[in-house]
Amino acid sequence: MTDFPTLDRTDRAIIAALQENARLSNKALAAHVGIAPSTCSERMRRLETEGAFTGFHAVVDPRVLGIGLHAMIAVRLRRHAADEVEAFRFHAANLPEVISISHVTGANDFLVRVAVRDADHLRDLAVRGFTTMQEVDHIETALIFEHVGKGILPDLLD
Secondary structure: OOOOOOOOHHHHHHHHHHHHOOOOOHHHHHHHHOOOHHHHHHHHHHHHHOOOOOOOOOOOOHHHHOOOEEEEEEEEEOOOOHHHHHHHHHHHHOOOOEEEEEEOOOOOOEEEEEEEOOHHHHHHHHHHHHHOOOOEEEEEEEEEOOOOOOOOOOOOOO
8 A cells, every 4th residue: 555645634625625626726726725826736736746636537417428327236256266356357347337346345246336328228238247257156236316426525534
């Protein structure tokens, strides 16, 4: 694991503000956290260089892309051998419908969040993308009616 710098209150405020709106200008961000724009620019440069940010993303309404359904697919592997875990993770990560993959403990080995056009697309993905893999023993699919997401709160560990 990479050693990250200790974050002070201002660093945490910058992170929180950018998680809310990553398009803030440096001037607006500086005003929001109460520091000079030059100081804000330097702190942003340091946070980026030290790996605090892994990227900046646009949140898109799925309907614009023809996505009508989100689901969570719980996957149990036949064996929990390293090569099978890696083969599944690599395969799932390369499916265009996959939004995220979580390797988890418990009865299942992975939770895979997917975005599809409709129920037929979900069925086809389950068969084509998961049950045909020799590493997969069992899948369970749950439709997602609503998802509320937010960034990691910088003050969580204070």
